[in-house]
Amino acid sequence: MPDLALPWPDAALEGRSGGTAISFASRSPFALSNVGNGPEESPETDGLGQLYLPPGASEENPVPAVVILHGASGVQSVRELTYARQFAARGVAALVIDVFGARRDRATGFVxxxxxxxxxxxxxxxxxxxxxxxxxxxIDAGRIALIGFSYGGMVATYAAYAQVAERYAPEGQRFAAHVAFYAPCIAEFQDSRATGAPLLMLYGGRDAIVDPERCARVAEQLEEGGTTVETIVYPEAVHQWDGRFAGERQIGRNLADCRFVVESDGTVRDRWLWLPMSSVFYRRVILGLCTDEEGYLIGRNDEVRAQANEALGSFLAPILLGGES
Incomplete structure (x- = not known):
């Protein structure tokens, strides 16, 4: 019987195998406005992932599932793969997608x-x-949730907008729920219509990459667009409380000052210069101007992780398990 109650996930599952490498048909549009415009603007790509199936999952016993998106550092065993293994151990299938791995010919290196x-x-x-x-x-097609961490959490939020779902899945597939772990709220949609699937936003009170006021505004716009949003803030947490590094350390470039607007036609523009995010050149210019070189703090915090896991299980249980947990 699927169960998302604590203890969850179990750190003892870190590093264990159990997933199956899979590939699936995907595409590589540079911008949202390129989606659906043919192979030149949205070339075919073999998506890559690790699929974790619970014991007993079958056509006679279809199980709920989660799709997991990594952050800017890529797939981590301590985070994405641990969550996937624990979901499977709790009776929920998990697909960890490696967005970077599928496009190694396009770019290597962090920047x-x-x-x-x-x-x-x-x-x-x-x-x-x-x-x-x-x-x-x-897999029970009606009970599949999307979970993302940091960069992937930002994407999990975008996926809750009807405009996005209609472009990527015109045939009607929709996620049953969305979860964003410590996701920067750097874009606002002119078209705030939502798919109706609920969203859970989790972030730390000391996370310099997350602007609480803008996250509140995004939540409000999505609620006006037809969905419910639950926001939980952990006052003492910094970024990536479930990552590999114990203790706090400064990393990266901070995107908190970046401001983007997603127009109704899918064009993404910088709010200050109104440049379109339509090419690598423009993306380099825009991000170069709005990011802060001082970076931000990350730090593993197992107490916060346990609290977030409890919140995640409570949020997903009625959606994926029909309240069983």
Missing amino acids: NRLLQITEAMFLADAYAGLKHLAARPE
Whole structure:
């Protein structure tokens, strides 16, 4: 019987095998406005992932599932793979998507990946993963949630907008729920219509990459668009409380000062210069101007992780398990 109650996830599962490498048909649009415009603007790509199936999952016993999106550092065993193993151990299938791994020919290295592998590509793999899972007989197609961490959490939020879902899944597949772990709220949609699937936003009170006021505004807009949003803030937490590094350390470039607007036609623009995020050149210019070189703090915090896991299980249980947990 599926169960998302604590203790969850179990750190003892870190590093264990159990997933199966899979590939699925996806695409690589640079921008949201490129989606659906043919192979030149949205070339075919083989999406890559690790699929974790619970024991007993079958056509006679289809199980709920989650699609998991990594952050800017890529797939981590301590985070994405641990959650996937624990979901499977609790009776929920998990597909960890490796967006960067599927596009190694496009970019390598941290900075180049972020310039050339875009949110639109993350979204393409997320919806392609949803389509793949929904077609598998051992998966309950109506109970598939999307979970993202940091960069992937930002994408999990975008996927809750109807405008996005209609572009990537015009045939009607939709996620049953969305979860964003410590996701920067740097974009607002002119078209605030939502898919109706609920969203859970989790972030730390000391996370310099997350602007609480803008996250509140995004939540309000999505609620006006037709969905419910639950926000939980952990006052003492910094970024990536479930990552590999114990103790706090400064990393990266901070995106908190970036401001983007997603127009109704899918064009993403910088709010200050109104430049379109339509090419690697423009993306480099825009991000170069709005990011802060001082970076932000990350730090593993097992107490916060346990609290967030409890919140995650409580949020997902009535959606994926029909209240069983």
